[in-house]
Amino acid sequence: MAWQQIHLQLTKDQVELAEALFYEAEAVSILLEDAGDEPLFEPLPNEEPLWADVILTAIFDTHTDERFLSVDFEHLAQDIAATVRASRVWLTTLDDKDWTREWMSHYTPIKCQGNLWIVPQWLNAPDPDAINLILDPGLAFGTGYHATTRLCLDWLSEQDLTDKIVIDYGCGSGVLGVGALLLGAKQVLAVDIDPQAVLATRQNAKLNGVSDKMLVFLPEEFQAHQKEHHIIADVITANILAKPLIHFAPYFATLLKNGGQIVLAGLIENQTEDVKNAYSPYFKIDPPYHYDTPDDHHWHRLSAIKLT
Incomplete structure (x- = not known):
């Protein structure tokens, strides 16, 4: 029927x-x-x-x-x-149809920069010897298919994350935080306003065997934890919208050590300059990097180093 x-x-x-x-x-x-x-x-x-x-x-x-x-x-x-x-x-x-299975048919493994793959949980890894990030996004944002997620993952793949502490602000499915841990990070603190994202991030950390290195919070919980333990990160990833990125610029600066790195995504072309202006008092900003999608949407990524 x-x-x-x-x-x-x-x-x-x-x-x-x-x-x-x-x-x-x-x-x-x-x-x-x-x-x-x-x-x-x-x-x-x-x-x-x-x-x-x-x-x-x-x-x-x-x-x-x-x-x-x-x-x-x-x-x-x-x-x-x-x-x-x-x-x-x-x-x-x-x-x-069996709609639970139908949406799954639209996903395939994704090759990122370096040796990193994103592999949906229900599929086999094309390269078992690669760094395979096993993902079940659930209801949270971040499958690796969106341009802004790819921009951040590609940036992470190019960094030396060995023994680094990473804050993933706006973690969604946890794809960036899990990716950072698989690439060598010591610990990730993941934050999101959506309880569903908190759940998805914990589940994906478990899928990838990194639950012991991943702490997941709602914003108020994170603030309390960060103040209590005086945590200062080496790297921040923030794949969120331009307005919250602008709002959080001074706050993010307090969460990074001097010389620490931040990567910002979720930006369309005409938002990049405003975000750059918000971060320039605290960070040395690299030239914007852009990704053009087949439907002619131009997504931008900013990365920066905290000034001493």
Whole structure:
């Protein structure tokens, strides 16, 4: 059996009404996608931005809910489309699958700089003799596929991390912290505001046999631990958004020893200069390094050394 999908193309000011009408019709889920090519990057606080032109997909559970056997979905779609002045309306069906396994099929091992690979937990390592970072991202950010994660991993692969203390601020899945430990770091302190990220990081540390070297915190816990133990790091990784990076510049400077290194990612081209200005009082900044994706998004990485 299949799931019934109704798709509307409409302007963003009509999305809220369309959502209400579809939920009233007992849709089980609604998806919103960009109908054009309008990238949305970093929202302001309390903002939930939408594209100007949106494709809304309402999904109905026709494979287990017998109430929908008699529903005329074509008529329902046309009625709602007329109410919200949709420019297009069409119907599709979605085959029922084992969705737990389906998303896994889109991942393959990733070769990073040097001898480092990221290997999804359910796949075999292409090179058993390489440094293989076994990863199950769960619900947290950081699979290695995103350009900013790769930028940080490639930078870590180029450093001598032997016996270094690393702080991974905004750890997500823990991919950077685990990678640092596999590359020789002595200890990683990983921090994230999302409890799901804390859980994922601990799980991935266990998968890679580095749990004894990985401490994972929510921000308030980290601050208390850092003050109590007077921890000063050799390296900080921060793959987060530009605004928090700017906000944390003076704080990160207090967490690094003189001559310590920091790598910052999550930056688009027009944010790089503002981040550089925030860090220049505390750090000697290397030239920005950029990574161009196939969809023409230009991601930047900054690395720097703390001034003495």
